[in-house]
Amino acid sequence: MSDLEAGQFSIDELENVQITIGKIVGAVEKKATEEGVEVGPTPKPGISTLRDWDYKLLSRYQPVYTPICDQCCYCTFGTCDLGGNKEGACGINMEAHQAREFLLRVITGAAAHAGHGRHILHHLIDVHGRDHPIDVGPSNLLAPNTQAVTGIKPETLGDLEEVMDYVEEQLTQLLATIHAGQEGAAMDFESKVMHGGMLDHVGMEVSDIAQISCLGMPKSDPEAPLAEIGMGCIDADKPVLLVIGHNVAGVTYMIDYIQEHGLEDKMELAGLCCTAIDMTRYQMDQGGKPHAKIVGSLAKELKMIRSGVPDVIVVDEQCVRADVLDEASKLSIPVITCNDKIMYGLPNRTNDSAAEIIEDLSTLKAEGALILDFDLLAEVSVELALKMSKIRDEMGITALLGEEELQELSAKCVQCGACELDCPDNLPIMEAMKAGADKDFTRFEYLHDKCIACGRCDQACPKDIPILNMIEKASQKLIREEKGLMRAGRGQVSDPEIREEGVNLVLGTTPGIVAMVGCSNYPDGTKDLYDVADEMLKRNYIVVMSGCSAMDLGMYKNEDGETLYEKYPAKFLAGNLINVGSCVSNAHITGTAIKVAAIFAQRQVSGNYEEIADYITNRIGAVGVAWGAYSQKASSIATGCNRLGIPVVVGPHGSKYRRALIGKPYKEEDWKVYDARDGSEMPIPAAPEFLLTTADTIEELLPMLAKSCIRPSDNNMGRMIKLTHYMELSQKYLGHMPEDWYKFVRTETDLPLAKREQLLKILEAEHGWEIDWKRKKILSGPTMKLDVSAQPTNVKRLCKEGC
Numbered sequence: 001m002s003d004l005e006a007g008q009f010s011i012d013e014l015e016n017v018q019i020t021i022g023k024i025v026g027a028v029e030k031k032a033t034e035e036g037v038e039v040g041p042t043p044k045p046g047i048s049t050l051r052d053w054d055y056k057l058l059s060r061y062q063p064v065y066t067p068i069c070d071q072c073c074y075c076t077f078g079t080c081d082l083g084g085n086k087e088g089a090c091g092i093n094m095e096a097h098q099a100r101e102f103l104l105r106v107i108t109g110a111a112a113h114a115g116h117g118r119h120i121l122h123h124l125i126d127v128h129g130r131d132h133p134i135d136v137g138p139s140n141l142l143a144p145n146t147q148a149v150t151g152i153k154p155e156t157l158g159d160l161e162e163v164m165d166y167v168e169e170q171l172t173q174l175l176a177t178i179h180a181g182q183e184g185a186a187m188d189f190e191s192k193v194m195h196g197g198m199l200d201h202v203g204m205e206v207s208d209i210a211q212i213s214c215l216g217m218p219k220s221d222p223e224a225p226l227a228e229i230g231m232g233c234i235d236a237d238k239p240v241l242l243v244i245g246h247n248v249a250g251v252t253y254m255i256d257y258i259q260e261h262g263l264e265d266k267m268e269l270a271g272l273c274c275t276a277i278d279m280t281r282y283q284m285d286q287g288g289k290p291h292a293k294i295v296g297s298l299a300k301e302l303k304m305i306r307s308g309v310p311d312v313i314v315v316d317e318q319c320v321r322a323d324v325l326d327e328a329s330k331l332s333i334p335v336i337t338c339n340d341k342i343m344y345g346l347p348n349r350t351n352d353s354a355a356e357i358i359e360d361l362s363t364l365k366a367e368g369a370l371i372l373d374f375d376l377l378a379e380v381s382v383e384l385a386l387k388m389s390k391i392r393d394e395m396g397i398t399a400l401l402g403e404e405e406l407q408e409l410s411a412k413c414v415q416c417g418a419c420e421l422d423c424p425d426n427l428p429i430m431e432a433m434k435a436g437a438d439k440d441f442t443r444f445e446y447l448h449d450k451c452i453a454c455g456r457c458d459q460a461c462p463k464d465i466p467i468l469n470m471i472e473k474a475s476q477k478l479i480r481e482e483k484g485l486m487r488a489g490r491g492q493v494s495d496p497e498i499r500e501e502g503v504n505l506v507l508g509t510t511p512g513i514v515a516m517v518g519c520s521n522y523p524d525g526t527k528d529l530y531d532v533a534d535e536m537l538k539r540n541y542i543v544v545m546s547g548c549s550a551m552d553l554g555m556y557k558n559e560d561g562e563t564l565y566e567k568y569p570a571k572f573l574a575g576n577l578i579n580v581g582s583c584v585s586n587a588h589i590t591g592t593a594i595k596v597a598a599i600f601a602q603r604q605v606s607g608n609y610e611e612i613a614d615y616i617t618n619r620i621g622a623v624g625v626a627w628g629a630y631s632q633k634a635s636s637i638a639t640g641c642n643r644l645g646i647p648v649v650v651g652p653h654g655s656k657y658r659r660a661l662i663g664k665p666y667k668e669e670d671w672k673v674y675d676a677r678d679g680s681e682m683p684i685p686a687a688p689e690f691l692l693t694t695a696d697t698i699e700e701l702l703p704m705l706a707k708s709c710i711r712p713s714d715n716n717m718g719r720m721i722k723l724t725h726y727m728e729l730s731q732k733y734l735g736h737m738p739e740d741w742y743k744f745v746r747t748e749t750d751l752p753l754a755k756r757e758q759l760l761k762i763l764e765a766e767h768g769w770e771i772d773w774k775r776k777k778i779l780s781g782p783t784m785k786l787d788v789s790a791q792p793t794n795v796k797r798l799c800k801e802g803c
C-alpha cells in the first residue's frame with residue numbers, strides 16, 4: 001500500500017470493480033522524500049502528538065487562571081457554580097473549565113484565520129488555477145510554519161489545499177473537545193490550546209502566502225512603499241468609499257475597477273483594520289503609490305462612520321462592528337456586505353443588476369445589500385459612492401454637532417458617573433462635560449486619542465448625551481492633522497536576510513526581536529506604541545510590526561516630522577523596523593524564528609516541530625507585545641508563539657483573557673535543560689520568565705521586553721548587550737536596578753563594560769561573590785558557566801547517543 005498515491009486503479013480479477021483512492025496515510029512522507037526533503041517525526045501532528053513538548057513547556061510555565069465568572073452555562077445540567085474550584089454537574093472543575101474557555105478563544109481565533117485562508121485560497125485558485133506557483137520573494141523555505149507542522153513543502157496554490165484540509169480537520173477535533181463531557185484535565189486542555197495556536201499560524205501563513213503570490217503584494221521587500229494613514233488624509237470633498245474588515249479579495253476588484261475607469265483622482269478609497277493594510281499591499285511588488293488610504297485601526301470604526309465622511313461602506317469579515325448598518329443608516333450611508341460571515345440581515349442582491357441595486361440604495365429604498373460576486377461588488381460600490389456623494393451633499397447631511405450644541409449638551413450632564421463606570425478605560429468624561437459647559441472643549445480633545453470608540457458611554461448615559469460625537473466634534477482640528485505614514489506590509493523575512501542576521505540573533509549581539517502585534521484596545525492611547533518601538537529601535541532591537549499596531553505606529557511623528565517608518569530602515573537587521581503586514585502576516589514572525597533554526601542552524605524543518613520549537617526556545621531572543629489585544633485571534637496568535645517558546649506580553653486589558661503562563665524563577669529545578677553534547681543537565685537563566693503575561697504600563701513593559709530576550713545560548717558579548725539594556729531600561733523607567741540582574745551573570749565578561757567595576761563591587765558586597773580584584777575577574781558565585789559550545793535542549797532524544 002505504501003507505494004500508492006491518490007488516484008484510481010482496477011483489480012483485474014474483479015470485473016467492474018474500481019476503487020478510488022483519496023488520501024493515503026504516508027503520502028506526505030512520500031511526496032517530501034521524492035522532493036529530497038527529509039521529513040521529521042511529526043508530520044501533520046494530531047492533538048496528542050506534541051503533548052510531551054507542551055507538558056515540558058507547561059511544567060516550567062504554569063497556567064495561572066483569573067476567572068471573571070464562577071459559573072459555567074455550557075449545557076442544560078447547568079448553570080453550575082464552580083466557585084472555590086467546585087465541580088460542575090458533569091464533573092469538570094474550575095481550572096479545567098477556565099482552560100476550556102481559553103481553548104475556545106484560541107480555536108475561535110484560529111478558525112477566523114483559517115476561514116479567511118480557505119476563502120481567499122478558493123478564490124485565488126478559481127482565478128489563477130491550482131498550479132499557480134507560490135512566490136513570496138527570494139526564499140527557498142516558502143512556508144516555514146506549514147512545513148514545520150505538516151511536512152508539506154508547498155509549491156503551488158493547489159498544495160495549500162491539503163494544508164488547509166489538515167488545519168480544518170484538527171480545528172474540528174479541537175472544537176469537539178469543548179463539548180460537555182470531554183476533556184477533564186486543565187493541563188490537557190492547555191496542550192490542546194497550544195495545538196490550536198500552532199494551527200493558527202499555519203492557517204495565517206496559507207492566507208498570506210497565497211495572497212502575496214497572486215495579488216502582487218511586496219515580496220520580502222524592505223523598500224515596500226509608504227501608505228498614507230489617518231483620518232486627516234481622507235479628502236472628504238471627494239466621494240469616499242470605505243472598506244472595513246480583513247479579507248482583501250473583494251477590494252482588489254474595486255481597485256481594478258477604479259483604475260480601469262480612470263477614477264483614481266476622482267474619489268477616495270479608504271480602509272479600516274487589516275483590509276486597509278492589505279489594500280495598500282495590492283500590486284505593490286514593483287513599488288509605486290498604494291491605491292488606497294488607511295483610516296486606521298478598528299478603534300476608528302465608529303469614529304469614521306459617525307464623522308459622516310463615508311458615502312458607501314463595504315464590510316467583509318472579522319472585527320467589524322455589529323452596528324455598522326444601524327450607525328450608517330442614520331447618516332444615509334448605504335452598506336454593502338460581501339462575505340457570508342457578515343450579512344446583517346440584508347437581502348442577497350448577487351443576482352440582480354448593478355443598475356437595480358444602485359437605484360435601490362441611492363434612493364434609500366434599501367439600507368444595504370449583500371453582494372457575493374466581486375465584479376458586481378466593484379461596480380456597485382464604486383458607482384454608488386460617486387452617486388451618493390452628490391446626493392448626500394444635496395441632502396445637507398452634517399454629522400458634526402455645532403459649537404453651541406456642544407455647550408448645551410455639556411450642560412445637560414448631571415455628573416452621575418455612569419459613563420465613566422462603563423468606559424473600559426475609565427476616561428475622565430465628567431471633567432470634560434464640566435469644562436464643556438463653560439465653553440472649554442480642550443478636555444474632550446484629550447479624550448480623542450485615548451477613546452477606543454466603543455460607544456458604551458453613549459449607551460450608559462441617562463441623559464442620552466452623544467458623548468462620542470462630542471469628543472469627535474471637539475477634536476476636529478486634531479483629526480485634520482491626523483496624517484501619518486505606514487510602510488506597506490513587506491511579507492516574509494527572506495532566506496538571505498536570515499543568513500545575514502541569524503548568527504547575531506543566536507549569539508545575542510543583536511539583542512532580540514520585539515514583535516508588536518495585535519489590536520487597538522490600548523489602555524492609554526496609541527502613543528505608547530510609538531514610545532516603546534522607538535526606545536527598542538534606538539537600542540538596536542529588530543522591531544517587527546503587524547495589524548492594527550503597525551497602523552497606529554505610523555500615526556506619530558518626531559520633532560523632524562518623521563514617522564518611525566521613515567526614521568528607521570526596514571531590513572531584517574539590528575535597529576530596523578519591519579512591517580510584515582496584516583494580522584495573517586503574523587505567521588511570518590514565527591516563520592522568521594523557524595527560518596533561523598532551518599537556514600542558519602541547518603535544523604531539519606519538515607515535520608520536525610518539536611526540535612524547531614526547542615531550538616527557538618533556547619536560542620532566539622524574541623518577544624511579542626500585543627499592547628491592545630482584544631480579539632480571540634490575538635489569543636491564538638500569542639499561543640502560536642508560545643508553543644515555539646516565544647513569550648508574549650499583553651496590555652492590561654489582556655488580563656481579561658483570564659489565563660497567563662508564568663514561570664517561577666525562584667524554583668531552581670524548573671530552569672534546567674540538557675546539554676545535547678552529552679545529555680548532562682545544565683542550569684539556564686530564568687528567561688524568558690513567562691510565556692504569556694500582562695503588563696500594566698509601558699514603564700513596566702520596557703524592561704520586561706529586554707529581559708525576555710535573554711537566552712541560554714547568548715555569548716558573552718550578547719549577554720552583556722542584553723543585560724545592559726535590561727538594567728538601563730529598568731533604571732530609566734522604574735527608577736531602580738532590576739533585583740535579579742546578577743542571576744544572568746556567568747562571568748565578568750557578561751557585565752556591561754562601562755559599569756563593570758561598580759557591578760563587581762555589588763556582587764562581592766551584596767551577593768558574596770569572590771572577586772579577583774587584580775584581574776577584575778569573578779572567581780566564584782555564578783550558578784551558570786559560560787560555555788559557548790554548550791547545546792541546550794529540553795528534549796532528551798536530541799542528545800548525542802549513548803548519553
Ligand code: SF4
Pocket residue numbers: 072073074075076077078079080087088089090091092180181
Ligand atoms: S458543562 Fe458541566 S459545568 Fe458546564 S453547565 Fe454543563 S454540567 Fe455544568
Ligand code: SF4
Pocket residue numbers: 419422423424425426427429450451452453454455456457458467468
Ligand atoms: S466611546 Fe470612548 S469614552 Fe465612550 S466608553 Fe468607549 S472608550 Fe470610553
Ligand code: SF4
Pocket residue numbers: 412413414415416417418419420429430433460461462463464465467
Ligand atoms: S452618564 Fe451622561 S449624565 Fe452621567 S456623567 Fe456621563 S455624560 Fe454626564
